[in-house]
Amino acid sequence: MTQPAQTDLITVTIDGREIAVPKGTNMIEAARLLGIDIPHYCYHPKLSVAGNCRMCLVEMGMLAFDPATKQPVMDPASGKQKVNWMPKPVIACFTNAAPGLHIRTNTPLVRECREGVMEFLLINHPLDCPICDQAGECKLQEQATAYGRGYSRFIEQKNVKPKRTLLGPRVMLDDERCVLCSRCIRFSKEVAKDDVLGFVDRGSYSTLTCYPGRRLENNYSLNTVDICPVGALTSVDFRFKMRVWFLKQTPSIDTESSVGVNTTVWSREGVIYRITPRRNDAVNDTWMPDSGRELYKQVRAENRLTAALAAGQSATLDAALAAAAELLKSAASAVAVVGSGRSSVDEQFLTRKLAAALKAPAWIVGRAGEGDGILLSTDRNPNTRGALVTGLIKALPGPQLGELAAAIDAGKVTTVLAVNEDLAAAGLTAAQLAKVRVIYLGTHANATSAAAQVVLPALTVFEKSGAFINQQFRLQKFVTAVPGPAGVSDDLATLARLLVAVGGPKLGETATTLWPALAAEIPALASVSFAGIPDEGLPLDSKPWAGLRFGEGASLHFQPAAAT
Amino acid sequence: MAVITLHRKPLTFAERTYLPQVAAGLWTTFKHLLRPKETLEYPEQRPAIPPGYRGVPALVKDPHGREKCVSCQLCEFVCPPKAIRITPGAVPADQPERTHVEKAPQEFEIDMLRCIYCGLCQEVCPEEAIFLQNQYSMTGYSRAEMVNNKEKLYALGGTRPDAHYKWDKKKAAESAGGAHH
Secondary structure (H helix, E strand, O other), rough: OOOOOOOOOOEEEEEEEEEEEEOOEHHHHHHHHHHOOOOOOOOOOOOOOOOOOOOOOEEEEEEEOOHHHOEEEEEEOOOOOEEEOOOEEHHHHHHOOOOOOEEEEEOHHHHHHHHHHHHHHHOOOOOOOOOOOOOOOOHHHHHHHHHOOOOOOOOOOOOOOOOOOOOOOEEEOHHHHHOOOOOHHHHHHHHHOOOOOOEEEEEOOOOOHHHHHOOOOOOOOOHHHOOOOOOOOEEEOOOOOOOOOHOOOEEOOOOOOOOOOOEEEEEOOOOOEEEOOOOOOOOOOOOOHHHHOHHHHHHOOOEOOOOOOOOEEEEHHHHHHHHHHHHHHOOOOOEEEOOOOOOOOOHHHHHHHHHOOOOOOOEEEOOOOOOOOOOOOEEEEOOHHHHHHHHOOOOOOOOOHHHHHHHHHOOOOEEEEEOOOOOOOOOOOHHHHHEEEEEEEEOOOOOHHOOEEEEEEOOOOOHOOOEEHHHHHOOOOOOOOOOOOOOOOOOOOHHHHHHHHOOOOOOOOOHHHHHHHHHHHHHHOOOOOOOOOOOOOEEEEOOHHOOOOOOOOOEEEEEOOOOO | OOOOOOOOOOOOHHHOOHHHHHHHHHHHHHHHHOOOOOOOOOOOOOOOOOOOOOOEEEOOEEEOOOEEEOOOOOOHOOOOOEEEEEEEEOOOOOOOHHHOEEEEEEEEEEOOOOOOOHHHHHHHOOOOOOEOOOOOOOOOOOOOHHOOHHHHHHHHHHHHOOOOOOHHHHHHHHOOOOOOO
16 A cells, blocks of 8 residues: 655644644644644544534634735744734634644633533533433533533523434434534435435424435444434444443454454453444544444354364363364375365464365355445455465355365265365255265354364454454454353464374464464565554555456445556 | 660569459459440340441332432442442333333342442432442341342332432423423
């Protein structure tokens, strides 16, 4: 990725401190660079500017020039060029950097403006904080602490509006809490391209609503909940589940597709309560699809595998690994390995090593879905690129394991090691599954685990650390959010021990200890350590794979190679 | 450092007999025989509890017998020994007169083996739903018995005769339509 050349830098002065910012930067962002917080509600860095909340009012001035001579007017007291301050405040979100622009954010006038705006916003705001899901991450609470009066001068009756309106299957609206910032409206229109929200009526009657006959049910609807600065929009799934201040945030990756949306997993005491997007300006901005937010439910699914099985009997992991190694070794060269585009880079590396030690061919299962052009791509494997980079596969995978099925029918393959893939779902018939001995490493029970001679339980993406390579060849890591079920060992440890058991080399059993081996063997990862992968991801060189025809179309920050 | 040797004063003859000390001790005993009693025959007799006493924390109901707690979990947050554990939830569907409150605890547990009777839960409660009672004696034969669940907490707390009715006012405004609508 090349950074755009920053040629047009403009120097602005904020509270007497100068900073050079690119042309077009607004004053909220410029102040943020200086560590100065300008409170705001309606402004969002990834949406258009509406300028309706008036919370970001600041004092603005320009350097003075003599109108007749165009010469700078000097201030004799300081010896510097004079600044002409405007008599009225301006909104910082709609004020872009201009040469000689000065703003002041800490004057009595600015403070008075903020207090005035807060007082008006709180006039009709219900005292709902004890039952409001936004409490703890509410901008209104935060700004009230800084700029609220502490008591109300409003003696009239508060406005009454509908409190529990379902805007769609996943979003609940409380109109009384709404501050009419229009972030959700702008999001639906500009990002989700599903223009269903709008305000109706005027003044204090103003109400957020869907267009008649429409519902807010697109796959990005929950982003409106994230960007709502108050508790007006809440998630039906997360409603009344847990207070946000109890939740621990862990950076993770959405495994839905090869876009690799950055996420934050919110958990408390080993239980995940919600998943929200994590800002990454090169991948997903601040958005994520709704479908990815429900993936945490797989962690506590009923059909979760929690114990190793050998020949249908529950066994210790050691016994199951020994049984698996015995099966694999006794099959001589009639073994096939099915890896997964859902496994992390490290697991795919170990899978490749296993295939090499067993002299077995390796496949991964391709997953195609419909791309939505935003944050879901057609490749529904999060890590197809990882399988290419680690050398597990050479060509792009097909949706069906046709070659494997043919090899089984021909009797060339008698034993299959399936890593995190359901062979039945990938196109093998029950008859074909019955013909071979299957060793299955996976998270959930399915047709393959039922047919398998040895079942090794595995962890979900929320319970382990690793890295994926997304459609931009960006290496992004995820870390353990919650501990796995009791008795389930880390996938890397299981694979590394199986590798040793079948006579392969001894490699690291954790991401940290395994990565030196990856860096040594894989040219693309030569200078990478697991700890060294930055939060925003690490772009890798995609040239060695430029000849492959990837299926993804254009999405939010991605253009397919052919189109560029 | 210099070592200073201290020599104990030799006892006098009277002291060596111990009799004056025995007599002095008996005198104290006899004195108390005649004074009013300082002790209580616990548990038959119980001490008077002063106002503001911090005993067992419990949930209270409003004068209409309705649950006051809305499971905001502030007490759980503030509790220094982490004795409180709340499972929040929506108001059950069988209480239509309370649906406007929206939120209520599904389960509320206070581990009395952890509780330090500090009273911060009472202080922090925005709904005035948790109060420290006059009761100070909690006993049980197992750890599980020492965890007060929601049912036990309401039995301990009973109702409290205060008349704020914050949510009733809210409902009245809703049905009256407020200033608009």
